[in-house]
Amino acid sequence: xxxxxxxxxxxxxxxxxxxxxxxxxxxxxxxxxxxxxxxxxxxxxxxxxxxxxxxxxxxxxxxxxxxxxxxxxxxxxxxxxxxxxxxxxxxxxxxxxxxxxxxxxxxxxxxxxxxxxxxxxxxxxxxxxxxxxxxxxxxxxxxxxxxxxxxxxxxxxxxxxxxxxxxxxxxxxxxxxxxxxxxxxxxxxxxxxxxxxxxxxxxxxxxxxxxxxxxxxxxxxxxxxxxxxxxxxxxxxxxxxxxxxxxxxxxxxxxxx
Numbered sequence: 001x002x003x004x005x006x007x008x009x010x011x012x013x014x015x016x017x018x019x020x021x022x023x024x025x026x027x028x029x030x031x032x033x034x035x036x037x038x039x040x041x042x043x044x045x046x047x048x049x050x051x052x053x054x055x056x057x058x059x060x061x062x063x064x065x066x067x068x069x070x071x072x073x074x075x076x077x078x079x080x081x082x083x084x085x086x087x088x089x090x091x092x093x094x095x096x097x098x099x100x101x102x103x104x105x106x107x108x109x110x111x112x113x114x115x116x117x118x119x120x121x122x123x124x125x126x127x128x129x130x131x132x133x134x135x136x137x138x139x140x141x142x143x144x145x146x147x148x149x150x151x152x153x154x155x156x157x158x159x160x161x162x163x164x165x166x167x168x169x170x171x172x173x174x175x176x177x178x179x180x181x182x183x184x185x186x187x188x189x190x191x192x193x194x195x196x197x198x199x200x201x202x203x204x205x206x207x208x209x210x211x212x213x214x215x216x217x218x219x220x221x222x223x224x225x226x227x228x229x230x231x232x233x234x235x236x237x238x239x240x241x242x243x244x245x246x247x248x249x250x251x252x253x254x255x256x257x
Contacts, residue, residue: 001235004029008085008134008234009072011063011120014041016191017139018089020227022046025087026054028231031080034058035072036090055080063090063116069123083127084134085234088120091139091157093193098152106153113157114164121168125179133178137233138165140183142249162245169243180242182233187249188220216251 003025010025012018013034019041022032026049034049036042039060049056057079061068076083091113094105117138128134143155144162161183168174168181188194188211201207212219226248232238233246247253 001028001231001237003231003235005082006030006085006234007076007080007082008087009033009035009069009076009083009120009124010087010089011035011061011116012090012139013045013058014038016193017186017189017223017226017230018087019045019048020223021087021089021230022056023049023052024224024227024231025234026052026056028235030085030234031055031076032057033072033076033079035061035063035068037062063088063120064111066119066123069119073123073127082131083124084132085137086120086124086134087137087139087230087234088117089139090116093151093154093197095150095197096152097150101153109153109157113154114160117161118164121164121181125168125174128179129174129177133180135234135238136165136168136179136181137230138181138183140165140185140245142185142187142247142253144183144185144245145247145253165245166243175242180233180238182238182241182244182246184226184229184233185245185247185249186221186226187215187252189223189226190220191223194220214252215249216255219250221248221250 010022013022014036034042034046043058046056046058138161140161141158144158147155165183198204198207
């Protein structure tokens with residue numbers, strides 16, 4: 001896909017799906033502003049892109065702060081001459097049952113996973129409305145369509161991301177201004193977040209095998225497999241996709257048992 005006329009932002013670009021999406025977008029010609037609160041690994045992502053002949057800058061920013069996202073949009077415009085996509089990907093996870101989850105822990109998950117996506121979407125829409133439109137791609141989850149009793153805060157925020165995506169995508173004013181909003185719903189992927197979970201258990205290899213056992217292919221996904229979906233949704237080849245959720249879970253949700 002030719003994305004040489006795409007200029008935008010990937011949040012959570014320091015690792016995992018965010019890094020893979022930034023790299024995949026760049027390989028197809030897109031310019032990328034890599035956004036993350038973790039400065040050094042975020043800069044590494046931008047360096048990887050530039051060393052491969054792509055176009056990228058790194059910006060330390062907090063997705064839950066409006067001014068930080070505005071700064072990222074301004075940087076995209078000044079560095080690359082435009083802004084027409086955002087991949088709202090930054091997210092965090094907390095594994096605790098509901099009765100053990102504190103209000104501050106709940107709020108921390110909501111601030112990043114839902115409010116951060118809301119801010120990214122809102123500021124992007126404001127910037128895109130008068131500049132020819134663009135594509136918003138949100139990272140939801142297989143848990144946007146199901147539930148995990150040990151991830152109540154995470155599950156709730158990912159349901160919220162799906163609802164927000166649909167609300168934005170069905171707004172006729174936005175659609176007629178050329179703005180599309182879709183989300184991806186990945187299953188488990190071999191990201192640092194998942195690796196951290198495995199390593200927190202008494203037997204990491206057993207934890208990995210148990211997780212993989214729920215998938216038809218008996219393996220979890222690689223972030224690069226999902227990043228290709230992000231590239232498609234940013235591209236003009238997805239021009240009739242709006243308010244959609246694309247499931248990339250290896251068949252997990254289609255199973256009865």
